Amino acid sequence: MDSGAGLHWRALEGLYASAPINQLFSSRLEVVGEGHARILFDIDPSVFHAGGAAHGTIYFKMLDDAAFYAANTLVTDRFLLTTSFNLLFSRPVRGGRVTAEGRWVSGRRRVLVAEARLIDEEGEEVGRGTGTFMRSHIALSSLPGYGG
Numbered sequence: 001m002d003s004g005a006g007l008h009w010r011a012l013e014g015l016y017a018s019a020p021i022n023q024l025f026s027s028r029l030e031v032v033g034e035g036h037a038r039i040l041f042d043i044d045p046s047v048f049h050a051g052g053a054a055h056g057t058i059y060f061k062m063l064d065d066a067a068f069y070a071a072n073t074l075v076t077d078r079f080l081l082t083t084s085f086n087l088l089f090s091r092p093v094r095g096g097r098v099t100a101e102g103r104w105v106s107g108r109r110r111v112l113v114a115e116a117r118l119i120d121e122e123g124e125e126v127g128r129g130t131g132t133f134m135r136s137h138i139a140l141s142s143l144p145g146y147g148g
Helices: 004-018 020-024 056-072
Strands: 026-033 036-043 078-089 096-106 111-119 125-139
Touching: 004 020, 004 026, 004 056, 026 056, 036 056, 056 078, 056 096, 056 111, 056 125
Parallel strands: none
Antiparallel strands: 026 036, 036 096, 078 125, 096 111, 111 125
16 A cells, blocks of 8 residues: 555656646656656657757756656645756757656755756766746645546
8 A cells, every 4th residue: 555655656647647738748757756756758850949859848848847746746735836947958869768857955845946867768868957846825636637
């Protein structure tokens, strides 16, 4: 039987899967543990810029989501909101599976900090980012997809 934390993590996975924006991408969230989330993305030409690689908005989406969910593992009552996010692009992604690894860094009350890195199929880091997230007034339990 899942613990309270385990139930919260599975509910976060359901929340991710139910978000309308995520219907546009081939991706899946895995909450690995407290403060740790992983998102697997399949990158194809539908998200390329004119130069033939993933557009920067896709890097942001992957990094923000992984960091956000890593932070939200520590908050069981409220939906978090991204208040800032800094990105570093290190290599182009021309397709394939990319893993976004998010980890909580600090903060537990009002503002949380988390970071994420993107790893391509060859195991190379292609980008990284750090975000700050704050508690919203939105109850997680009120959101479609959270908990079932």
